[in-house]
Amino acid sequence: MSDKAVRPALTYQMTDIRYRAGASDWQLDGGDHTMLIVTGGDGRIVIDGAGFKLERGKCFIAAPDMTGSVLPDRDGLTLYELAFELRRNAESQLPSSGVSPAGDRFPILCEAACAPFSQCIELVEAIYDNRHAGDGLEPFYNHVRFLELLRFIFQQNGSAAAGGKSLRQQVESSIEQVRRHYSEPWTVERLAAAADVPRGQYTRMFKAITGQIPLDYLNGIRLDRAKQLLLMTDDRLFEIAQHVGYANEYYFGRRFKQSVGISPGQYRRNHRDNVRVVAPFLEDFLLALGITPVVQCSYAGWGKQDYLGLDEVPVFDLTADSLETLSRHRPDLIMTDGGFDRWMTSDRCNRLAPTYQLSHRGEDWRSMLRTVAELFGKKEAARSVIAAYEDKASAARALLSRPLRGQTVACLRISAAQICIYAGAEHGYTGPILYGDLGLRPHPLVLQLTGHARRIPLTREWLARLDTDHLFVAFDKSESAVEGQERERLRDDPVWRALPAVRNRCVYEVDFFSWMNYGVISHGRKIDDVLRVLA
Template sequence: MKHIELSFRSHLFTFVDMDYRACSPENLSQKLFVHHYSLIAVMQGRGAGRIDGKRIRLIKGHCFLAAPGALLEVDGAESEGLAFYRLAFRIERIASTEEQGIGLKEPDAEEEILRLEDKLHVQPFGQWASMLEELYRHREHKTGLEGYRQHIRLQELLYYLCERNDGQSERNPRSAVSGSIDKLHEDITRIASVKQLAQLANIGVRQYTYLFKELTGRSPVDYMTELRMNEAKKRLLVSNDDLNTIARNAGFQDVYYFSRRFKQMVGMAPKHFVAKRRRELRIVALYYAGILMSMGVKPVGANLTWWGGSEFLKEQERDIVDVGAQPSLEKIAGLEPDLILMNDTHSQYYGQFSKIAPTVIIPYDGKRGIYEDIRLVGELIDRPQAAEQFVARYELKAEKARAALTEAGITGGDFPATIIRLEGGGSQFSVFGDNYGRSGWAVYRGLGLAAPAKVRQLIESGTQIVQGLPIDRLPEYAESSRYLFVVNEGEGIGLMRDRDLWNGLAAVRGDRVFELGKEQFAYFDPVSVEAQLELLTEMLIFRGS
């Protein structure tokens, strides 16, 4: 058992929430992200699960403590089913007077408040169950006198755990076995045998094997093989390393043995697995969803709050789950993705996303255009031909569009154009380059219209956007532009019609200002960019040179 020590003098422990979960043998696996310290108390039945990938046995009377940010997975229940409480509580450090007054502070990320262990001792079970049931019955009482009583119930339950888990963990064989499993998860390439694991735990191989199976439900050999095989699968899906490198990084010393075991366990050779799975991937795209759809791959989830809404992708987006601008870890885990694809917007959550599925970050780079993006994603999901087909198709359409403009007397390279967005009731504006949506790729790359000097600086530097500029600086970016494109994301050109500054622009005097709707022109995916090219060509020809 584990030695639990609560820092009750320097920390406050408060009740957050509690729920009761029942699983039948027919249930598919469940995934639950833990946002606060959480006790997982099994009340009936048997099953199996994982905490941050570490396998645990879920049996009536077992209790586990998970830290904030952990991923709890329930693989399923055995014939009699499985039921457990999840009790979440918050720990806040009480600031001392030296820390600028008395108050509450969140613990530092690296500060160890509770030392975690796989299984906690909770006997006698009847008393433990009674305390949990009482807490659950009053879970809605969080304020007033009843809320205070609930707070006391939590303290009593934590005291109960401390009282029953006061043994020295380093002298406990089960704890030693658990520690060796932690070492195995930290680096699966370093430990090659059960004998090495037993040596880490400082006990004999026979006793080690018995305790290992008691803790995890698996033999050490099967557990290590499964762990390494899962790591190999992840690497096969998200990297283009050769098979030797993948096998070695997954802890297999012999690539031929790895290939043979892989085929035995998965049912196909590694190369066939890659080809098949990359074409059948369940992907959550926090970014690049439009690129996936342009290649015929519909993600199961995406950040549609920010990046969804293009008029040209509405039908395809209809069945995609919106995981939110601040992505919901529970929603993502519930979708059971094979791959999570993202840019660097939410890179601080990479570790948590990686617990759910292999996660690939393709950082935003203002100097890397849509061609490079679609090629990167195409290579990742084994659709390089689809990426090249888009590039070739767009280039052909762009060539035809430029020819049509020339025939209409519009020579792109001779005519500068500026793309802006009005803000702040017309008091401010943003200006865009060729690689930040808002039709920039179609205007500058596709149609070949020239960028004024200030805009060209944005493009060449990779900045691509300047926001919140005072409106009196608009002539710096648009005074000499023959064409002015205004993307209406809530504020249109009607705000500007009576202003001398606006009416003095060459594009306004020549009636060559185009108001572009957000749903058609704000987006920067291959499908939208193709449509924008066609629409802009029609607009320019209709208005004339």
């Protein structure tokens, strides 16, 4: 422990301790130094404009002249808040008020290491339990407990207490070393030693700063550099592998495929301007990035995605055409999602061309688009497309907020077998757009019936209770005669005719494929359709 941190002329006195629990934002007092010890929940703290994550096991210290806001997440935070002041002893020639001058600050500020947390919280809870003791030696004992807590903090943050770098700054310097010298044979032990931080503390702080453990972060840096070299040079794979820090090209290739989903060689080929790709029912994602597939997929009974306007692109019918037919189009890459296995397995596709399977949930279309963009070198295009969509959705939400105040909306999918209602803002093709991006109000049955399902069939009893103000309806793509029969059947159904939306002519038929899809182009079409009938 340094002389500077505990010089005899300066002492520390706790002035208050509180236990806080709740989800409301609050400001740091600012009268004394403040120490926060988080025991549960999640949130953020902003100290002098810098933001930090709050979670169990975190400790933060702010000086009186620092501004701070505590921002709990929706489920709230629980924490201890200790206030303390710095005082000078008589020989310091301090004015008689005993209050420390503004220049005196605790040597450890903002985030402070406090591991093992069990030791920290044991001291804090003992201080809190004895906070009201006013007789005998107990107040003195509680003061000693507080000093023990400070000693613990000093021990865990030795360099900061000595006036050097804080633990966080030491790890941040180490991270900068990783960025600059990523090809070095780093180990966690070597990184921690270079930062002069115990390995356990180093890994915890590293993850708090970057969101990753050290070796995962290092591999990310190496692979990002490898991607640049694959595109900017004609270097052989083993040369690139060695340049970025991998001992051989086979390990490099395995790590690359684990991270990116395709091999380094395929990644290089995909970034040619004339890459030939097949993406069954994911063509929306390709077109959004300016990539035209070599074929568009169709399914008997549904047809193809006409809303994409791929009139000049050959059609591959999944139910009628063979893999040999697809091979005639000479694809460089086949891109699928998990649902494609019902028609053709990845093993069969791999015999024809390297196959990449997207693993994202359809509702997370933004991540899907970014992943596709990564495969084809279109990251900037993805950023632009997503930003344009967010602007469009925001403008539409503003237009719809006033005319639809208090009114409800639901979306149905109708086939010969059943009528299904689609879910709320978290699930399905339509809910994230209607109720999430556009802020429309779902009819109570939407949330009551669907839960975590994307859609559920409606019984006639539930259909009769669907007294929503507006209904969007998509008829399942099938033989046109069957679609016509379904429309006629609905017109003659007394339960259907009695629905308020039907009586008030507030039922809007929408295109099946553009509404039963997760792509950004299809979502844009949904917004256009809603604005056309509701704005």
